[in-house]
Amino acid sequence: MRIIAISGSPRMDGTTNAIIQKLMENAAAKGHFCEFYILNRFELHGCQACRYCRTEGDRCGIDDKISQILDKIYDADMLIVGSPVYMGDVTGQLKIFMDRLYSMKDSSGKPRLSDKKGILVFSQGASGKEYYKDMFSRVKKTFDGYNIKIQNMIVNDSADISQDSELQSEIESVCADL
Numbered sequence: 001m002r003i004i005a006i007s008g009s010p011r012m013d014g015t016t017n018a019i020i021q022k023l024m025e026n027a028a029a030k031g032h033f034c035e036f037y038i039l040n041r042f043e044l045h046g047c048q049a050c051r052y053c054r055t056e057g058d059r060c061g062i063d064d065k066i067s068q069i070l071d072k073i074y075d076a077d078m079l080i081v082g083s084p085v086y087m088g089d090v091t092g093q094l095k096i097f098m099d100r101l102y103s104m105k106d107s108s109g110k111p112r113l114s115d116k117k118g119i120l121v122f123s124q125g126a127s128g129k130e131y132y133k134d135m136f137s138r139v140k141k142t143f144d145g146y147n148i149k150i151q152n153m154i155v156n157d158s159a160d161i162s163q164d165s166e167l168q169s170e171i172e173s174v175c176a177d178l
């Protein structure tokens with residue numbers, strides 16, 4: 001499989017990136033082709049609502065790193081997307097990326113992507129993994145709508161993930177499905 005991971009966390013050594021890294025290491029060990037993009041490393045441009053993607057072209061009209069990542073998703077089998085919870089939502093970095101998914105539907109609103117598998121990773125400061133479940137399911141719905149079918153969702157509420165045995169077994173069980 002070709003797996004692309006995208007993180008909206010600005011903390012390179014944070015928990016979101018650590019969980020994604022673990023998933024990617026497991027996937028790579030199984031022979032899957034993996035690429036990991038941390039959005040905060042790039043100059044991010046929000047959707048301009050120019051509608052180039054829905055009228056003139058078949059891709060985003062902005063020429064930047066996000067468009068390059070979006071192009072790669074067409075050839076991927078699986079997308080792993082992660083974000084810390086900021087103000088009850090995904091980070092601004094991931095929201096910019098999600099807005100740019102708009103270019104992946106055609107003029108009739110039909111997804112341009114063939115079905116992809118998807119995994120979501122969320123990390124939150126508040127304890128209680130149910131606390132943001134409405135937001136998590138909203139994000140899932142967005143990706144599902146673009147044919148990125150979310151099959152697993154990992155929610156972390158521990159500052160030190162190595163001490164969270166429940167989370168570790170959840171990660172292992174997701175890895176087993178890769």
Ligand SMILES: Cc1cc2nc3c(=O)[nH]c(=O)nc-3n(C[C@H](O)[C@H](O)[C@H](O)COP(=O)(O)O)c2cc1C
Nearest residue numbers: 009011014015016084085086087088123124125126
């Ligand atoms: C700007 C900002 C806003 C945050 N808002 C929330 C929030 O609304 N709810 C919450 O549970 N945690 C919130 N947090 C805490 C982070 O979600 C938490 O520390 C998370 O584990 C960070 O992920 P990371 O380790 O990948 O950076 C916020 C942190 C920051 C910096």
